[in-house]
Amino acid sequence: ITFQKAELVVSAPDKKSWPETDLPEIVLAGRSNVGKSSFINTMCGRKKLAYVGNTPGKTRLLNFFNLDDKYMFVDVPGYGYANISKTQLMKFGQMMEDYFAQRKQKKGLVILVDARHKPTEDDITMLEFARYYEIPVAIVATKTDKLPTTKLKNQLKMIRKTLELNDDEPLFPFSAEKKEGMEAVWDYLIPIFES
Ligand code: GDP
Numbered sequence: 001i002t003f004q005k006a007e008l009v010v011s012a013p014d015k016k017s018w019p020e021t022d023l024p025e026i027v028l029a030g031r032s033n034v035g036k037s038s039f040i041n042t043m044c045g046r047k048k049l050a051y052v053g054n055t056p057g058k059t060r061l062l063n064f065f066n067l068d069d070k071y072m073f074v075d076v077p078g079y080g081y082a083n084i085s086k087t088q089l090m091k092f093g094q095m096m097e098d099y100f101a102q103r104k105q106k107k108g109l110v111i112l113v114d115a116r117h118k119p120t121e122d123d124i125t126m127l128e129f130a131r132y133y134e135i136p137v138a139i140v141a142t143k144t145d146k147l148p149t150t151k152l153k154n155q156l157k158m159i160r161k162t163l164e165l166n167d168d169e170p171l172f173p174f175s176a177e178k179k180e181g182m183e184a185v186w187d188y189l190i191p192i193f194e195s
Helices: 036-044 086-102 121-132 149-163 182-193
Strands: 006-012 025-030 062-067 071-075 104-112 138-140 171-173
Touching: 025 036, 025 182, 036 062, 036 071, 036 086, 036 138, 036 182, 071 086, 086 121, 104 121, 104 182, 121 138, 121 149, 138 149, 149 171
Parallel strands: 025 071, 025 104, 104 138, 138 171
Antiparallel strands: 006 062, 062 071
16 A cells, blocks of 8 residues: 555644544554554655654654545554653543544554563553444554564464453554565555545
């Protein structure tokens, strides 16, 4: 899949700033540094649509990316900072709650986890948002190029188990570095965008 146009529409600090479109949206979430910006760039065939190596100042914003006036990716700020304040944590939770509870065109959620690491409580919280609001959710295990194939298999098993994934919650290995996994993820996402 290729896009003529892939652009950041708005970085929204609150719901008043969400774009007024009815394009279907898929939310992308994950710990900071998980490789989310690299994932977005790879999936959209762009080099620097999303900034690799996120700046802390942008961590409160939902980034809306318009793909060919057809689909929207909604990039959630990376979570899991060690020294985030309670206030910031509450704001983040409220922002997600607002989005999932109120955004009509939400279609699905993708949670990115690092293939080398055990998913965290924050990842599980995200997963529970999707289950609660009954939207399709998939996990993308990033940076698979950093693992030998034999180890990767076990890591994927461990991730599945930690998150207690159901049969309808797929797990996709992905490498932005090697551009691997992109097709499988698009094959999963397109029917969801079009649903
Ligand atoms: P974000 O904070 O989740 O947006 O993560 P970034 O996309 O900024 O990536 C964080 C770091 O991981 C950067 O140094 C990337 O170059 C690196 N990275 C991201 N994806 C991959 C990958 O697939 N393979 C490898 N080896 N490194 C990656």
